[in-house]
Amino acid sequence: xxxxxxxxxxxxxxxxxxxxxxxxxxxxxxxxxxxxxxxxxxxxxxxxxxxxxxxxxxxxxxxxxxxxxxxxxxxxxxxxxxxxxxxxxxxxxxxxxxxxxxxxxxxxxxxxxxxxxxxxxxxxxxxxxxxxxxx
Amino acid sequence: xxxxxxxxxxxxxxxxxxxxxxxxxxxxxxxxxxxxxxxxxxxxxxxxxxxxxxxxxxxxxxxxxxxxxxxxxxxxxxxxxxxxxxxxxxxxxxxxxxxxxxxxxxxxxxxxxxxxxxxxxxxxxxxxxxxxxxxxxxxxxxxxxxxxxxxxxxxxxxx
Numbered sequence: 373x374x375x376x377x378x379x380x381x382x383x384x385x386x387x388x389x390x391x392x393x394x395x396x397x398x399x400x401x402x403x404x405x406x407x408x409x410x411x412x413x414x415x416x417x418x419x420x421x422x423x424x425x426x427x428x429x430x431x432x433x434x435x436x437x438x439x440x441x442x443x444x445x446x447x448x449x450x451x452x453x454x455x456x457x458x459x460x461x462x463x464x465x466x467x468x469x470x471x472x473x474x475x476x477x478x479x480x481x482x483x484x485x486x487x488x489x490x491x492x493x494x495x496x497x498x499x500x501x502x503x504x505x506x507x
Numbered sequence: 508x509x510x511x512x513x514x515x516x517x518x519x520x521x522x523x524x525x526x527x528x529x530x531x532x533x534x535x536x537x538x539x540x541x542x543x544x545x546x547x548x549x550x551x552x553x554x555x556x557x558x559x560x561x562x563x564x565x566x567x568x569x570x571x572x573x574x575x576x577x578x579x580x581x582x583x584x585x586x587x588x589x590x591x592x593x594x595x596x597x598x599x600x601x602x603x604x605x606x607x608x609x610x611x612x613x614x615x616x617x618x619x620x621x622x623x624x625x626x627x628x629x630x631x632x633x634x635x636x637x638x639x640x641x642x643x644x645x646x647x648x649x650x651x652x653x654x655x656x657x658x659x660x661x662x663x664x665x666x
Contacts, residue, residue, distance in 0.1 A: 417535045424528040425577050432521050432584070439509050439517065448513055456520035463527060 377430050378491040381423075385484060393477045400470050400477075416470050424463055431455050431487065434494050441501055451494050458486035515658040518588075522647045525581065529643055536636060548629035551621040567618050578611045578639075585646055592653045603646060610639035 390396045402410030411419075435452050462483030469476040540547045553561030586607065589600045613635035620628035 414535070414538060417531055417538065421528065421531040421535055422573075424524065424531065425581070428521060428524045428528060429580065429584070432517070435517050439513055445510050445513060448510070449516065452513060452517050452520070456517065456524070460520065460524060460527075463524070 374430055374434055375492065375495045377426070378488050378495070381427075382484075382488050393481045396481060397469070397474055397477050401474075411470075413470075416467070420463060420466055427459055427463075427487065431459055431491055434491055434498070437498050438494050441497060443497065443501075451490060451497075455487050455490035455494065458483040458490065462487060511658050511661040515654045518650065518654045521585075522651050525585065526644075526647060529640060533640060540632075542633075544626070544629040544633060547632055548621060548626055551618055551629070552624065562618070562622055564619070564622065567622065571615050571618070574611075574615050578615070579608075581643075582607045582611070585643075585650065588650050588653075589646070592649070594649060594653050594656075603642060607639065607642050607646065610635045610642060614639055 389399045398406070398408055400411055400416070402408045435455060438448055438451055441448065460483075462480055465476040465479035465483060469480055540550045549557060549559055551562050551567075553559050582604070586604050589595075589604070595603075613631055617628040617632040617635065621632065
């Protein structure tokens with residue numbers, strides 16, 4: 373189910389905000405030429421409030437299992453650092469894109485891709501070790 | 508055996524992230540409901556002069572149900588780490604966890620009393636909301652302190 377969450381959330385975000393930085397900016401800040409209204413500050417806050425809770429719980433649970441895997445400490449450290457740090461960057465840059473500057477949208481885009489992919493990678497590792505009974 | 512360094516790394520990130528999540532909750536509370544009991548009461552019970560519609564029971568349920576799950580899960584996940592610490596007494600641990608659950612329940616359920624005209628619950632909602640945020644902050648601070656000390660102790664042993 374966590375696997376489905378990581379994949380499904382990527383689809384949900386690309387459907388709701390857009391699948392590239394420019395369409396994400398259009399969704400967040402609107403576009404007068406295309407008559408697209410910007411998202412309200414309350415909607416932005418509600419999104420970050422809900423999505424952060426879900427992503428923290430999903431990544432924290434996954435990484436708690438990664439800690440117990442039969443792989444090197446360095447490998448575990450890299451997975452945990454990349455996933456949690458990119459989630460942190462993605463969450464902060466989502467707010468800074470809306471409130472400060474458009475340039476942060478690239479950080480949001482990259483951070484979002486990275487924490488989802490590292491979550492998926494960690495789950496594949498977990499599945500593999502469970503399958504081969506290495507864990 | 509789980510590496511204390513990696514455990515500290517994971518717990519630190521989780522604490523920073525949940526702090527931001529709590530921060531977004533505070534920001535939302537202030538933006539939507541306001542800071543005073545009268546503002547909170549007007550938001551839920553409605554006010555004809557300010558053209559604010561009263562909130563419906565169904566609308567409140569839609570917010571309350573996910574919050575009951577999310578807050579109880581968050582308290583359970585983070586507070587269970589207290590069981591492995593000795594930094595505060597058992598009595599204080601019980602008080603902290605009890606305070607977290609009671610303040611969260613009061614915060615979520617007081618909206619239902621407000622829409623039925625009980626003005627006092629606007630005040631209770633504000634007090635319980637800020638109590639929950641402060642207690643959660645205290646819990647996260649204790650966990651970070653314990654994780655940091657445990658990491659330092661392990662590092663000293665290795666030297």
